[in-house]
Amino acid sequence: MKAELAMKAEKLDADDELAGKRAEFVLDEVVYLDGNSLGALPANVPGRVEDVVLRQWGRLRIRSWDESGWWTAPERIGDRIAPLVGAAAGQVVVGDSTSVNVFKAVVAAIRMAESAEPAGSGRDEILVDATTFPTDGYIAESAARMTGRTLRPVTPAEVPAALSERTAAVLLNHVDYRTGRLHDLPSLTAAVHAAGAYAVWDLCHSAGALPVGLDEHGVDLAVGCTYKYLNGGPGSPAYLYVRRDLQDRFDSPLPGWNSHADPFGMRGDFTPADGAPRGRVGTPDILSMLALEAALEVWDGVSIEAVRAKSLALTDFFLECVAAYVPEGRVESVTPVAHGERGSQVALRCEGAGDVMKALVEHGVVGDFRRPDVLRFGFTPLYVGFADVERAARVLGQVLARSA
Numbered sequence: 487m488k489a490e491l492a493m494k495a496e497k498l499d500a501d502d503e504l505a506g507k508r509a510e511f512v513l514d515e516v517v518y519l520d521g522n523s524l525g526a527l528p529a530n531v532p533g534r535v536e537d538v539v540l541r542q543w544g545r546l547r548i549r550s551w552d553e554s555g556w557w558t559a560p561e562r563i564g565d566r567i568a569p570l571v572g573a574a575a576g577q578v579v580v581g582d583s584t585s586v587n588v589f590k591a592v593v594a595a596i597r598m599a600e601s602a603e604p605a606g607s608g609r610d611e612i613l614v615d616a617t618t619f620p621t622d623g624y625i626a627e628s629a630a631r632m633t634g635r636t637l638r639p640v641t642p643a644e645v646p647a648a649l650s651e652r653t654a655a656v657l658l659n660h661v662d663y664r665t666g667r668l669h670d671l672p673s674l675t676a677a678v679h680a681a682g683a684y685a686v687w688d689l690c691h692s693a694g695a696l697p698v699g700l701d702e703h704g705v706d707l708a709v710g711c712t713y714k715y716l717n718g719g720p721g722s723p724a725y726l727y728v729r730r731d732l733q734d735r736f737d738s739p740l741p742g743w744n745s746h747a748d749p750f751g752m753r754g755d756f757t758p759a760d761g762a763p764r765g766r767v768g769t770p771d772i773l774s775m776l777a778l779e780a781a782l783e784v785w786d787g788v789s790i791e792a793v794r795a796k797s798l799a800l801t802d803f804f805l806e807c808v809a810a811y812v813p814e815g816r817v818e819s820v821t822p823v824a825h826g827e828r829g830s831q832v833a834l835r836c837e838g839a840g841d842v843m844k845a846l847v848e849h850g851v852v853g854d855f856r857r858p859d860v861l862r863f864g865f866t867p868l869y870v871g872f873a874d875v876e877r878a879a880r881v882l883g884q885v886l887a888r889s890a
């Protein structure tokens with residue numbers, strides 16, 4: 487069995503059109519299956535950061551806001567992310583954290599719902615994914631409280647039935663951070679719209695791993711981080727998508743001088759900028775942002791459809807190897823088997839998962855542990871290969887056999 491799966495991995499790697507991309511990353515002999523938490527370092531980033539620090543900052547200093555393109559970086563880099571999430575140019579702005587962008591998007595969605603209806607018409611409810619990564623839930627709760635709305639946590643499957651004329655906005659995750667379940671963005675967005683509400687999607691676990699189709703599916707607002715499948719580095723800035731025809735109605739709860747129509751007018755009253763810059767707040771985090779810009783160069787010539795095809799092949803193969811190597815009954819996958827419902831990770835429920843993950847890391851296989859009992863393995867198609875997958879499952883089998 488071992489030899490068979492190893493041979494299969496070899497063949498899959500030989501046929502992999504993305505295999506060459508791995509050389510564009512700084513990696514070692516560790517099997518790195520944690521790119522859904524922190525993506526690996528693209529090899530061109532250190533040189534770029536050195537140039538940004540020593541030449542752009544060190545020598546050009548203040549001139550770099552114009553001459554090195556610092557001022558326009560949030561929209562320029564937004565336009566580089568846009569095709570990866572199915573958005574035309576001019577709708578994505580990079581900056582701040584995902585958490586901050588969730589706040590902007592949810593409050594802006596509530597304000598859009600309010601402005602679209604006669605005063606007091608009663609859109610007083612916000613729906614939020616009950617299984618969400620916690621930060622989204624905390625922020626939605628605060629946004630609801632600040633705007634006098636009620637927050638109603640529901641699972642994504644319950645959303646269609648929960649929608650009503652009371653719903654103002656719905657905050658959902660495209661891929662669940664714990665289970666890796668891919669939610670049906672097209673049909674949920676359509677259901678939200680049919681109820682007259684606004685849909686906000688968190689793309690943290692889907693952008694760079696699978697096609698999102700923001701424009702195609704008429705998503706209203708979306709946010710995401712850039713340090714997972716986009717490999718921007720620890721704390722790299724997040725992004726905000728506002729659909730073009732909604733941009734004039736985007737009323738930011740965090741208007742800053744960078745989102746002013748005339749930032750250097752230094753005026754006392756706020757006039758919002760047109761287009762994507764309206765989503766900015768204050769001075770962009772240039773060092774992180776330009777590291778991200780360099781990191782995004784690995785996407786040159788890569789189609790997100792090819793990435794998705796490889797991602798599904800990797801997760802299928804991992805499940806096959808786990809079934810072959812792991813002693814019966816020791817793990818249970820909580821990630822859906824159906825391709826249409828799977829993101830780019832596999833989450834295995836396992837007794838003693840915390841200790842098992844420690845042992846895996848000691849043996850050169852890095853995934854992560856999510857309490858109370860989940861082993862999480864993320865598969866980044868740009869740098870994970872099929873031999874990595876076979877080895878990870880084999881080591882998992884050995885660790886579990888030892889602790890039987």
Ligand SMILES: Cc1ncc(COP(=O)(O)O)c(C=O)c1O
Pocket residue numbers: 583584585586619621622659663688690691711724
């Ligand atoms: C779905 C989701 N939303 C938000 C975040 C984090 O937000 P922030 O980038 O503000 O830390 C994460 C992971 O950290 C996440 O998985």
Ligand SMILES: Nc1c(O)cccc1C(=O)C[C@H](N)C(=O)O
Pocket residue numbers: 522523524619663664721
């Ligand atoms: N953002 C993180 C961080 O600053 C430290 C450790 C982990 C993270 C993560 O991104 C966690 C991740 N969102 C998750 O899905 O669990």
